[in-house]
Amino acid sequence: MRLLTHNMLSSNIKGVMNGFPLRLEVEKSVSKEVEFNSDFLRNMFPKIEWKALVDAARSMGYAELPEEAPESSMLESEEFLMKFHHALLELHLEEGALICPETGRRFPVNKGIPNMLLHEDEV
């Protein structure tokens, strides 16, 4: 699971109001090289919740992203884009879990696949 996907996931348990972002529990993470495309990154940027990405990257051991959401001028900086690229697309959570911030419920991640299936009482 890449952090792009993590940025798009929220707790789907019935009644949960603050289900985003899910906290990461990292047992095994890996970095996989992905071809760089600045247009993709620039187009994706406005849709990303920045703090969620920064925190998630940090829990994966990557602390190079700026804390503050960058100004749009930063999107012209190749150096910034490469860090954004790495955090968003190259860091993978292979084994671990996503934790609902409101209920603490664990959504396991196995072989890079998050399991968001709910139990009957959660639907």
Place this chain on the structure above:
Amino acid sequence: MEPQIEADALKPSLPSFRTKEDQWKSKSVPYKMSARSAQIRLVSSHPEVYEPCDDSFALVDALLADRTNLLEHRPMLCMELGCGSGYVITSLAIMLGQEGAGVSYFATDMNPHAVKVTSETLEAHEVHADVVLTDIVSGLERRLGSMVDVMVVNPPYVPTPEDEVGRNGIASAWAGGENGRSVIDRILPIVDALLSKKGWLYMVTLAANNPSQICHIMREKGYASRIVVQRSTEEETLHVMKFWRDSEIQAGTKEQLTDNKTTPAVIMESLLSQFPCLAFWRSGS
């Protein structure tokens, strides 16, 4: 807005056309490697996972037929609901390219074996999609709203008793309840929420699903539609439908047809975008 209607969608009858149910009830049916599917190797399978079949091939053929439009469209995010073996999402990713080409992929399935098989299929073909084990898009719907540029779905469309719908295991690949519409009807509003302004949906349906009614439902939501691929046997007809937002339909400007200031070109475009559905409905299939 689509520039042309699909005139020659009708393909010759396939004597070996199999519905999902046939495929799984006659277990000795061999997996046929046609020229279309030769590109995607069946690297992984599982008894509880739907293997690519005529409907999967039809969907990929539809995408291939529309490839030029898709490439021109420059989608950023593509998604498959119910990825099964991963055949369709893998084909799509090979066809359109990956992040280097500016495209990212998501795939979901509620069957834990299917997501595993999909991952293996993707990996074997050196393409990547983020795969999520979930019911339709549960967990993604809040953040992915209006973000998906291409959605592909081969839904459980076989008419079955309602209590067969959504059960664990392979039957969830085909069991569609009354008129085979149970899951399709759940999917449509979700797709509407997730598709971007320029978003396209490709969906497989049977004649038994009453596709003209589906078109009507989508039209109410502001979508035009056409049949991209059609496969027929004596018993049944399978359609791959394409839906896209149409600004005229959205604005409800079909009233303009009576406005004498409307140019003939506008009338023609309006009619043509409706034509495939009307033609289909009138043919009584």
